[in-house]
Amino acid sequence: MSNPVVIDAVPGTSYADLTREFDAPVEAVFAAHADPEKYVRWIGPRGLDSTITHWDFRTGGGYGFEQSDEHGTYGFRGVIHTVVENELIIQTFEYLGAPHEVSLDRLRFESLPGGRSRLVSRSVFTSTEALEAMIAEGMEVGVVEGYEKLDELLAAG
Amino acid sequence: MSNPVVIDAVPGTSYADLTREFDAPVEAVFAAHADPEKYVRWIGPRGLDSTITHWDFRTGGGYGFEQSDEHGTYGFRGVIHTVVENELIIQTFEYLGAPHEVSLDRLRFESLPGGRSRLVSRSVFTSTEALEAMIAEGMEVGVVEGYEKLDELLAAG
Secondary structure, three states, X not given: OOOOEEEEOOOOOOEEEEEEEEOOOHHHHHHHHHOHHHHHHHOOOOOOEEEEEEEEOOOOOEEEEEEEEOOEEEEEEEEEEEEEOOOEEEEEEEEOOOOOOEEEEEEEEEEEHHHXXXXXXXXXXXXXXXXXXXXXXXXXXXXXXXXXXXXXHHHOO | OOOXXXXXXXXXXXXXXXXXXXXXXXXXXXXXXXXXXXXXXXXXXXXXXXXXXXXXXOOOOEEEEEEEEOOEEEEEEEEEEEEEOOOXXXXXXXXXXXXXXXXXXXXXXXXXXXXXXXXXXXXXXXXXXXXXXXXXXXXXXXXHHXXXXXXXXXXXX
16 A cells, blocks of 8 residues: 655645655665656656656756656756755756746655655745646646655665 | 835745836846846845855856855855846755755846836745744845945946
C-alpha cells in the first residue's frame, strides 16, 4: 500500500505544503530528484511521457522538461537557487502554458529510522489565485500519481 | 521632491507589494537593474558600499552582491528565472545572513506618459514570519533610500 501524501493549502495564503514518506533511504529519494534519468521516470501524473529538455542540477543551475499525451505537449522549467545534497532543494517552477506564473519550491529531505525518509515541501505562488489555478489544473493528481511512480522506482532499486 | 514608494504587506499573507514611479523612461530604469555598474550605485540603503560578486543577467542566470559598512559585510544572491527587456524580471533573493530564507521577486516595468515610468514589484516569502523578519531588518529603509539613489543616478543621466 502506498504512503499517503498530505497536502495542506491554507485558504487565504498563497502556498501549499506537502508531506510524503518513502520506504527508502533519503539518499535514494534525493537521487531520484537529482538524476535526470530517474526524474523523468516518475515526475507528473500517469499517462504522460516525460522528456528532459535542460538539466543543470546545482546551486545556480536550472532544469526543464516536457510532458506529452494524446492532447499535446506541456513544458515546464525553472532555475535552481540551492542544492544541499540529501537535504534541501530550493528552485523555481513555471508551467509554460501559464507564462510568468512562477512558484518557488522548497523541498526538505529528512531521514527516518528503518531506512525510511520523509519529503517536506512548500510551494509558494505569487498570489492566492495562482495557487488555486494550479490546484484546479490537477496539481494534486500529478503529485499523488508521481510519488506512486517514485515508490515503484525506489522498490525496483 | 522624491516620488513616494508605496509598500503594501497584507497581514496574514507572505508577500509584499511595492509601487514606485520614476521621472525617467522605462528603458533607463530597466537598464539600472540590468547593468551591474549602474546597479551597484543605487541598490540598498545609504551608508553601505556595494560590490558585485556575480553577474549573469539573463533568463536562467544569476547574480550576487555584497554590502559593507563599519559593522561588517552582508552578502546577497539569487537566480534569475525570467528577463523580458524593459518589461519584466523574475528572480530569487537570499540574504546570506539568513541562509535558505529565499524570496521570489517579480518586477514589472511600465511606461508612463511624459517620459516617466512605474515599477510594480511583488516579493513572495516562504512564510509570514520570513516576511515580518525582513520588514523588521529594515527592508523599507533599504528600498526607500535605494530608490532615492536611483533617482539621483537617473537625473545624472
